[in-house]
Amino acid sequence: MQPGIRTPEATIKHRHPVPLNALRAFEAAARCQSFQVAAGQLFVTPAAVSHQVKRLEAYLGVTLFQRGHRTVELTREGAALAASLGELFERLDLALDRATAATTADLRVSTVESFAAKWLAPRLHRFHRTCPALKVRVETGNAHADFANDGVDVAIRYGPGAYAGVAAARLMEAPVFPVCAPALLAPGAKPLAAPDDLRHHTLLHDESAAGHAGVPDWPAWLAAASATRVDASRGPVFASIYLAQEAAVAGHGVALGVAPLVEEDLRLGRLARPFQHALDNPHAFWLVHRHGADANPAIDAFCRWLRQEASGDARAAAAGP
Incomplete structure (x- = not known):
């Protein structure tokens, strides 16, 4: 053999004849901590997942799961293998993404x-x-x-x-401030020149702040604006910011707008901003x-x-x- 020339045999690396389907089944079971949930993801039966895991355990000569009554728990060896396989399958997915990027639309x-x-x-x-x-x-x-x-x-x-x-x-970022239909600021409409004037208008609430500490809601904004004459609990509650904002566009009251979500409606004149005071948002x-x-x-x-x-x-x- 000439120096510097590698034969095909010389480039062949030793590969474990590992059962790849068993590795995939084990990785899914370890990630889900359940043979049944893993089976649903792989579109096979729980018995098939169990069989593949046992096949892998026999190949490796180690126990990967401690099996209880309808429960499975990774052994130390199983946890170590699961961590490595998770990284490898992630890299494989990314490699396939790159390989198909030129053809996917x-x-x-x-x-x-x-x-x-x-x-x-x-x-x-x-x-x-x-x-x-x-x-x-x-x-x-x-x-x-x-x-x-x-x-x-x-x-x-x-x-x-x-x-x-x-x-x-x-x-x-997502600062929060009141928004309403321009008609609510037109001559002849109910007063809306100072924060306390909100007592004359319907407050539109959404559930985005519920259960999230520090996310601005009407009580927080009114307190920051020193509006002491407004009942912050009045008005309907909507399941999303989008619905509350659409109610404001329709002229049904004043909503708390999240800046990026109201920018287009403000630009088009579908919404107006009666007060400049905004609250920071975590x-x-x-x-x-x-x-x-x-x-x-x-x-x-x-x-x-x-x-x-x-x-x-x-x-x-x-x-x-």
């Missing part, structure tokens, strides 16, 4: 209804102009995105951050995806566009009216 985006309707939808045409071959599918819901099993590529969430096991970056809008997912050109392009749009909104807000 779909990008699945998960976000909350209010953000989709009030911020993303009015701007999405600008992304399509820059990336016309990429089809964006927008899905709404409040649950955390399951990047491993639901096929979601990018999520935008409204919350405190600190999302475990994923890459999360603050996209936009919740913000976060850009969330799997670790390393921005190596996928489609995900990277969409995330860069989101950040550019968000920074443009921030510059406009700083400039003022």
Whole structure:
């Protein structure tokens, strides 16, 4: 053999003849801590998952689960293997994402209804102009995105951050202030010149602040504005910011607007801002995806566009009216 020339035999690395289906079944069972839940994710029966795990245990010569009555618990060896496999399967998923990025034309985006309707939808045409071959599918819901099993590529969430096991970056701050239909400020309408004038108007509430310490609600805003003559409990309660905001647009009262979600309606004159006082919000809008997912050109392009749009909104807000 000539120096520096490697034969095919020399490049072959030793590989364990490990049963790959068994590894996949074990990783799912370890992640779910349940053979039954893992079976549902893999579209097989719990008995099939159990069989594959036993097959892997026989191959390795170690016990991976302590089995109880309808319960399973990882052994020390099982926990160590599960941690390594979780990382390996994550890297495999990312490698497959990169391999298919050149041929895929779909990008699945998960976000909350209010953000989709009030911020993303009015701007999405600008992304399509820059990336016309990429089809964006927008899905709404409040649950955390399951990047491993639901096929979601990018999520935008409204919350405190600190999302475990994923890459999360603050996209936009979310200060809160009152908004209403312009008709409520027109000559001849009920007074709305000072915060205490809100006693003449219906307060529109949403549930986004419920159970979240520090997230501004009407009692917090009225207290900060020194409005002592207003009953903060009055008015209907809506299940989402979006519904409360739409009620305000329709002239049914005054809502607390979250800045990024009311920017378009303020610009178009569908809403007006009766008072400039705003409250800081511990919740913000976060850009969330799997670790390393921005190596996928489609995900990277969409995330860069989101950040550019968000920074443009921030510059406009700083400039003022």
